[in-house]
Amino acid sequence: MSKRKKDDDNDRVLIGTRIGEDHVNYVLMYNMLTGIRVSVSRCNAKPQRALVDEDFGAAHKLAFDITGNELTPSSKYDFKFKDYAPWVFRHLRQDFHIDASDYLVSLTSKYILSELGSPGKSGSFFYFSQDYRFIIKTIHHAEHKFMRKILKDYFNHVKQNPHTLLCRFFGLHRVKLPHGRKIHFVVMGNVFPPNRDIHETYDLKGSTLGRAISDEELNGNPRATQKDLNWVNKNKKLELGPEKRHRFVDQTKRDVQLLARLNIMDYSLLVGIHDIERGNRDNIRDNTLKVFQPDTSTPLPKETSRRDKRESKVTALRMAVKVSDPVALGPSTLPSDSFSERRNCIFYADDGGLLSTSEQNHSGQDLYYLGIIDILTPYNYVKKVEHLWKSLSQDKHAISSVHPKEYAQRFLSFMVHALKVNSDVLESLAPVQIFQDNATEERAENARLSSFIGAIAVGDLVKSTLGPKGMDKILQSASTGEVMVTNDGATILKSIALDNAAAKVLVNISKVQDDEVGDGTTSVCVLAAELLREAEKLVSQKIHPQTIIEGYRLASAAAYKALEESAIDHSSDTEVFRADLINIAKTTLSSKVLSQDKEYFSKLAVDAVLRLKGSTNLENIQIIKKVGGRLADSYLDEGFILDKKIGVNQPKRIENAKIMVANTPMDTDKIKIFGARIRVEGTGKLEELERAEREKMRAKVEKIKEHGITCFVNRQLIYNWPEQLFADAGIMSIEHADFDGVERLALVTGGEITSTFDHPELVRLGECDVIEEVIIGEDRLIKFSGVKAGEACTIVLRGATHQLLDESERSLHDALSVLSQTTQEPRTVLGGGCSEVLMSKAVDEVAAKTAGKQQAAIEAFSRALRQMPTILADNGGYDSADLVAKLRASHYDGNSTHGLDMEHGRVGDMRELGITESFKLKRQVLLSASEAAEMILRVDDIIRCAPR
Incomplete structure (x- = not known):
């Protein structure tokens, strides 16, 4: 048997179930405590000094093995340990009045840990130190990164608020087992005391949606942690006299203000209630702890002692651990008094808790143990999407996942109402409400996110219709059952009911595009949505919206300049200009239902528009639809x-x-x-x-x-x-x-x-x-x-169905509109994504010359422009990444007329292929999308209320 196989066998024994279900994590716990003992001792051995900025990002690595080395003693197991910001946590322990030697003794003197049941909802495991003072909690890698990010703010807050209710952190570490994953964990203070039974436990978030445990669960486990609705339904109140109440509300405000500023949500107030009259007669603590400690003093079985003499001492020790039984941690082992360091905090001054008092400050019968826990959940993209998804079917203000500022306000309001006070006092404590009851408000990041998601959703809705191989949408009226088949962006958007304010902005710019040019309604929505998608990423990186707007303005100006320089005017040559018009009509109709007959209808549309003699009044062109025949049977009739x-x-x-x-x-x-x-x-x-x-x-x-x-x-x-x-x-x-x-x-x-x-x-x-x-x-x-x-004429459309004729009319109207506008502004540009990549290249050049965060915004604008040919390729079923990469490379090689040949799925010369678009159309798409994105980026508050 190989050495690695033998080690694996030993590991399987150590983490198996032979000794008991809780023995599974002993090796991990041993490594955790060994790493803590060595790393904390090393830091404590150094002379005291003030902190510097580098201390907050410091990470000290230690390697442990069975032989030991000059930095670490010998260990039962091989593992690697990392100690994060050791000097910062040394200062925090001192600020929380934790004695250095007591800390090590509590955690590592006998290597005894007690596991609190099964993993929590987050998948984390909780372990208590032998004296119940400290908790070791495993955390996810993202939580570890976030804690390091906020550590300096947390440290400063503790310095300024010595009586903070926030969870008390004493260390942040990582263990890496051989051939195993990295496990991050944090050491923190235990809110509950070791010397008193907790008769009721509540976890309060200020959210009432689904925040309750059933009576059946409670009857089966009276000690179960109850939630907000249980608190409300039982009409529970924290009975605190005026002085304690004022301090509690004031400190809670300070703490949640910090959490809101750090973009943290989903935290809760843990409330433990000890009934002094009941005392400890129920012996609840005996049933709380599941404790394990390998007993290596037990003699090895004979079969073990007769093993090959060459077997290493380490393997023997491992086998001793394998066959040992857990040592129970009984009531006599628990401290009989609360922790002395807690008495320095006003909220733990009453025998480790806060004694209930009346309005006259007379002592009550309850001891409260309070702490704000779970403060490592940022309002990230996942939580934002969760908020929007849940808000579709539930009250967006009642769900747990809301913006940190709203969460903080709701949390504080709930805690104020959780106090036993008269209505006058309650009014003075509650947050001020300036809107009517039926008004709703979304602020700051929440408002901006709502706008982003709404606008992006509109763009995603219509982007599959973009380009010559775009798909159609079937729109059916909910009231009349009338069916419409179309791929016209303006028609789709004006036919659907929207509740999102930013989505309505995109609908409006689509309508303006339709009125001004007649086509490009889908393009303007998609480009605006992509600009906002990129902006959302920048905002999540803490780049201010005003910085993004400034960058977008620079990028838009550069893009417009490049577009204008690429435009060509052939109006002086009648034949060439007519050919341009036909190419524009074909490009417009390529994405429409008339694409199969685009050659015929392009000439028909050009003949009709040229009869207008430069006028843009399409009232002179009548379109009549008659069911029957084929689309190719349509014709232009003078008169x-x-x-x-x-x-x-x-x-x-x-x-x-x-x-x-x-x-x-x-x-x-x-x-x-x-x-x-x-x-x-x-x-x-x-x-x-x-x-x-x-x-x-x-x-x-x-x-x-x-x-x-x-x-x-x-x-x-x-x-x-x-x-x-x-x-x-x-x-x-x-x-x-x-x-x-x-x-x-x-x-x-x-x-x-x-x-x-x-x-x-x-x-x-x-x-x-x-x-x-x-x-x-x-x-x-x-x-x-x-x-x-004399310019008046009639186009007679023939077709098989009314739906086909309706969509043909919309398609032809788009072509007529673009052509009529082109006779006024005769400049043309190239299509097939050529203009977008050309503008993107110009924007990249500006980005290279720009310093600071504006550069990131300019680059984001460029990426949004490149999304247009990417979507064209995706809709055609081609490899968009490959095609767009080749197209960019072609442009950087000097082929400024190249674009996507959607007929053959390759890069081609748009001028040779005749893929031409109106300069006015492209200009309007660029400017409208940029302005819409800028306007939505400025939003920091959405107020919905009834009209006055």
């Missing part, structure tokens, strides 16, 4: 098509038409007698009333005819009698043209919408060469050709 039918007996074609566009009721030929009370002498009188109404309508039609019109278009209904009058006069009448229809018709024909007809000379009529009925599919429509606004 204006109204999706209405010509009435019965109406002229079907009119040349040189004079058109009146009106919004007037034409239904008074029907007398409304149902539901009305009319008293007449006979039916003849009723006929007279109807005849009067008809004559009134005839007079109205005659006034309309006096305008010299040949076509009457009304937004409202035209009933039978006036329709007949128009037909008799040879006038074409068109009813129920919707608001959009009459507005657009008035615009393209040069007329105006009228409602009164007494002054024909004041009414401007519309004109066109021909009005005729046309058939599209199975529907009859009315076409107005040769309209006064």
